[in-house]
Each structure stands twice: as structure tokens, then as C-alpha cells.
Amino acid sequence: MINYHPDQHLLSLHAKGELPLSMSIAISAHAEFCAHCQQQLDQMTLALSEQQFEQNQTIQPASIEQHGQLDDLLNQFLNNTLDSLDTEVKTKPQSSLVADNSVTIKGQQYMLPRVFKQQITSGWQGIGKVSRLRLDTGEPQARASLLHIAANGEIPDHTHKGSELTLLLAGEFSDCYNTYKPGDFMLLDQNHEHSPKTTEGCLCYTIVDAPLYFTKGISKLLNPIGDLLY
Amino acid sequence: MLHRDLLDMSEKMENIQSQSSQTRYDKGNLSLRSSNQRSGAMNSDEPNPLTDELAQLMMLVANNRCKTSFAKLFSHFAPKINSFGVQRLSQQGLAMDLVQETMSRVWTKAHLYNADKAAVSTWVFTIMRNQCFDMLRKVQHNREDAFGDDIWPLFESDDAENNDDDFLLSASLLQHVEELPPLQRQVVQGIYMQELTQQELADKLNIPIGTVKSRLRLGLEKLKSFMEKHYD
Structure with missing residues (x-):
């Protein structure tokens, strides 16, 4: 039974596609564990698509110029693009059928949720019982990693400059608040201090040091001045 | 339990099959079903x-x-x-x-x-x-x-209940798929992971559809026995 879930705000930003990659991965992976959140996401997506495509009043009237561009694009599709797309599909060699979607650490293999399939590009680093595999999300504001803690390992007391997201993927761990199970999604801010420990070992997905970053839509961050604020 | 998983697999295969042959052409049936299903999710009773x-x-x-x-x-x-x-x-x-x-x-x-x-x-x-x-x-x-x-996977089931199962099931199954002989593996992966229809796969591999069917059957039977050996 999963006890910790992303809140409605995060879910709705995710359905709109407005969260950064690191956080989108976390929500999507959580939803692979959690039928309840997946269902909410499906409903939100349905509502958004109706709002976008089935209610005419929300659409701003396109300018004459845009109409012209759309007409040109359609003509291009009909005269040319559609046929060449079909040829491309036929001739394109299909590459390997399934990506290896697992990681191995200290002799233990873990299957990862589907969303990680293109994300594991580097190796493990670490000392003692704690190992980290950095994901290259290209986001200067956040560091996303897989974190493995071997059996009977523990992370010393720590707090965070920004927020810390932990999604438990396998195994269990506990801190002074609770014991967590795979699928549990914990977002802690800098006021929380904790020292997670695990008896059987665990694999987590974490994002750290991201003050304010997670909960704002990406399109708001598009403004270049947004970056200077961090 | 594992029998059920493999049964699910075969059911899925049936679905893909019927989708490609029959259902797709049966428009009346399809739109009826889609509006029924949607009315639940949309809270709207009118088609x-x-x-x-x-x-x-x-x-x-x-x-x-x-x-x-x-x-x-x-x-x-x-x-x-x-x-x-x-x-x-x-x-x-x-x-x-x-x-x-x-x-x-x-x-x-x-x-x-x-x-x-x-x-x-x-x-x-x-x-x-x-x-x-x-x-x-x-x-x-x-x-x-x-x-x-x-x-946001595009082409898979939006069916929320299956989601958890799919991931957990594939975790154990995938390993066994890797152990299949290459020709069987190719067909099983094409059907289940790429979600091709049998006909599409036959075209792609340039083999008769009957061969696809028989390799798939052999592959699934082998998977079933892997799973039983491993977990019973």
C-alpha cells in the first residue's frame, strides 16, 4: 500500500506537461506503481484535451496570417509530406526491439519503471553502502540520481538547501517519520532533517537542491530572467 | 498466478489480433463503445x-x-x-x-x-x-x-488498473524473454513490446504470418515453463 503521493498541484502540472524532466520522471514512475494517481492523471488529461480541442470559445481566433500559414502547411502535407512519411516508415530500419531497462549494483539487478528507459547513461559512484548514479537531465537547477543504499546502510543526518524528492523504487527504508514502501513519493523541504536507514537495502530516485524549481511550470521558467534568480 | 499472467499475455495477443482484423472496420460498434466508455469518465450522458x-x-x-x-x-x-x-x-x-x-x-x-x-x-x-x-x-x-x-506513453493501455501489474510483471518476464531463442524472442518482443500486429510483424521480418504465429506460440510456451520452473 503506497502512502505518500504527489499532491494535486504537481499532478495537474504533470498532466499539462509543464514540469521539468527530473520531476516528470518522478511523477510518471510513481504512477507506474500507483493506479490511483494514474487514474487521476488520465482524468486530468481527458479534461485538458476537451478544454483544448472541443470547446471553441477558449481558442483565440487565429490571425489571417496564421490561417495562411496553416493552409500552406496543409497543402504541403497533402501534396508531399504524407507520401514521404509513408515511405520513411516503410524503409526505416527498426532498431533493437527493447531497451535494457534495469540497473545492477552490488550484484543485485533491479528492473526500473518504463520511464527510465533512456535515462541511464552513466555508471555508479560511491563509497561504502551508499552508491549514486547521476542522471543527465540537463537541468542546472536540479540534480537527479538513482540512489542505492545497501542492506543495513544509512545516510547521516542531513538537511537540504532546497527541496528533496525521494521516490522509493525497491526495498524499504525508514526515517524518524515513517517506514516507506516502493512507490512512496516524498517531497521534503529544507526544514526537514532526516537520516534514512534501511535493513534490507533500497533503491530510490532522488532529486535534490532545487529551491522552488519543482513546483513552477517550465513555461514560466522559459523567461531567461527566470534562470538568473537561482 | 503465473498462469494468469501468461493468460493475460495471450488475451492481449487476441486483442491485438481482433483489433487488426475486425473491430477496426466495425465503425458502428466502435463509436458506440467509445461513447459509452467516455460518458463514464466525462460525466456527460449525451453521446x-x-x-x-x-x-x-x-x-x-x-x-x-x-x-x-x-x-x-x-x-x-x-x-x-x-x-x-x-x-x-x-x-x-x-x-x-x-x-x-x-x-x-x-x-x-x-x-x-x-x-x-x-x-x-x-x-x-x-x-x-x-x-x-x-x-x-x-x-x-x-x-x-x-x-x-x-x-506519457502514447500507445499503451490507458487502463489504470493494469499499470502496476504491467510494470511488476514485466520486471520478471523481461529477464525470461531475454533467454528465449533469438527467433522466438524477436517475435515475442515485436508483439508485446513494440505492440505490432502479427501482420505488421510478418511484413517487417519478411516471413509468412503463419511463421509468426508458430514462433509466438513456441515462445509463449517456453516463457510459461520458465516462469513455472523459476517460481513454483
Whole structure:
């Protein structure tokens, strides 16, 4: 039974596609564990698509110029693009059928949720019982990693400059608040201090040091001045 | 338990089969079913004529490569995709790219659209949002990657209950799939992971459909015995 879930705000930003990659991965992976959140996401997506495509009043009237561009694009599709797309599909060699979607650490293999399939590009680093595999999300504001803690390992007391997201993927761990199970999604801010420990070992997905970053839509961050604020 | 999993696998195979042969052509049945299913999720009791019309157009594009139907879909969706793009990407040029990318995928992926699982609007919205996500990454981080479809899978079941099972089941099954003889593995992966129909797979591998069927059967039987040996 999963006890910790992303809140409605995060879910709705995710359905709109407005969260950064690191956080989108976390929500999507959580939803692979959690039928309840997946269902909410499906409903939100349905509502958004109706709002976008089935209610005419929300659409701003396109300018004459845009109409012209759309007409040109359609003509291009009909005269040319559609046929060449079909040829491309036929001739394109299909590459390997399934990506290896697992990681191995200290002799233990873990299957990862589907969303990680293109994300594991580097190796493990670490000392003692704690190992980290950095994901290259290209986001200067956040560091996303897989974190493995071997059996009977523990992370010393720590707090965070920004927020810390932990999604438990396998195994269990506990801190002074609770014991967590795979699928549990914990977002802690800098006021929380904790020292997670695990008896059987665990694999987590974490994002750290991201003050304010997670909960704002990406399109708001598009403004270049947004970056200077961090 | 494991028997049930493999039964599920075979059922899925049946579904894919019937989808490619029968159901896709049975428009009356499809639109009826899709509006029934949707009414639950939408809290709306009235069938939506627009929804059914869009589903029929998709069917014509998928089955007949009908350009007239594509043009109608384009006229319906393109201005709305454009306005979404302008809002999200803040540049008219990029918005037009989003229209082009999204509508190209509507054409190339039309055969994967399933009216039982989602309304056309929802499907197109998903394609558009995923493309837009990748375009935003390009603009924002100068990254040329395509992760949108990993984050919001397009072509799989929207059925929430299956989600957990799929991931946990595939965790154990995938290992065994790797152990299959190469020819069987290729067919099992094509059907279940790429979600090709048997005919599509036969065309792709350039082998008769009967061979696909027999390799698939052998592969599934072997998987079943792997699973039993391993877990009983």
C-alpha cells in the first residue's frame, strides 16, 4: 500500500506537461506503481484535451496570417509530406526491439519503471553502502540520481538547501517519520532533517537542491530572467 | 498466478489480433463503445457527435490512408494546436513546428489509435503535449532529446488498473524473454513490446504470418515453463 503521493498541484502540472524532466520522471514512475494517481492523471488529461480541442470559445481566433500559414502547411502535407512519411516508415530500419531497462549494483539487478528507459547513461559512484548514479537531465537547477543504499546502510543526518524528492523504487527504508514502501513519493523541504536507514537495502530516485524549481511550470521558467534568480 | 499472467499475455495477443482484423472496420460498434466508455469518465450522458465523427476520420486515415479525412482532422485540430503552441512556446515559428510535428505523427501512428481506449482529442492532445515537452527542452536547455513519449506513453493501455501489474510483471518476464531463442524472442518482443500486429510483424521480418504465429506460440510456451520452473 503506497502512502505518500504527489499532491494535486504537481499532478495537474504533470498532466499539462509543464514540469521539468527530473520531476516528470518522478511523477510518471510513481504512477507506474500507483493506479490511483494514474487514474487521476488520465482524468486530468481527458479534461485538458476537451478544454483544448472541443470547446471553441477558449481558442483565440487565429490571425489571417496564421490561417495562411496553416493552409500552406496543409497543402504541403497533402501534396508531399504524407507520401514521404509513408515511405520513411516503410524503409526505416527498426532498431533493437527493447531497451535494457534495469540497473545492477552490488550484484543485485533491479528492473526500473518504463520511464527510465533512456535515462541511464552513466555508471555508479560511491563509497561504502551508499552508491549514486547521476542522471543527465540537463537541468542546472536540479540534480537527479538513482540512489542505492545497501542492506543495513544509512545516510547521516542531513538537511537540504532546497527541496528533496525521494521516490522509493525497491526495498524499504525508514526515517524518524515513517517506514516507506516502493512507490512512496516524498517531497521534503529544507526544514526537514532526516537520516534514512534501511535493513534490507533500497533503491530510490532522488532529486535534490532545487529551491522552488519543482513546483513552477517550465513555461514560466522559459523567461531567461527566470534562470538568473537561482 | 503465473498462469494468469501468461493468460493475460495471450488475451492481449487476441486483442491485438481482433483489433487488426475486425473491430477496426466495425465503425458502428466502435463509436458506440467509445461513447459509452467516455460518458463514464466525462460525466456527460449525451453521446458526442463530434467525438464519433473524429473517430471515423481516424479510422479512414488508419485503414485507407485517406487524405481527405486527414485534411478534415487537420482543419479541426491545427488551429487549436497552433494556439496551444503560441501559449506554451511563445513563438509563432515554433507553434507552427508543433502543428507540423503533431499532425505528422497523427498520420504515421494512426494505425495505433484505439477508439476503445481514448477519444481522438485525448490521443492528439497526448501527442501534442509530448512533442511540446521535447521542444521546450530544446529551447530551454538546448537538448535534442525525445523523452515525452517515455513520460506519457502514447500507445499503451490507458487502463489504470493494469499499470502496476504491467510494470511488476514485466520486471520478471523481461529477464525470461531475454533467454528465449533469438527467433522466438524477436517475435515475442515485436508483439508485446513494440505492440505490432502479427501482420505488421510478418511484413517487417519478411516471413509468412503463419511463421509468426508458430514462433509466438513456441515462445509463449517456453516463457510459461520458465516462469513455472523459476517460481513454483
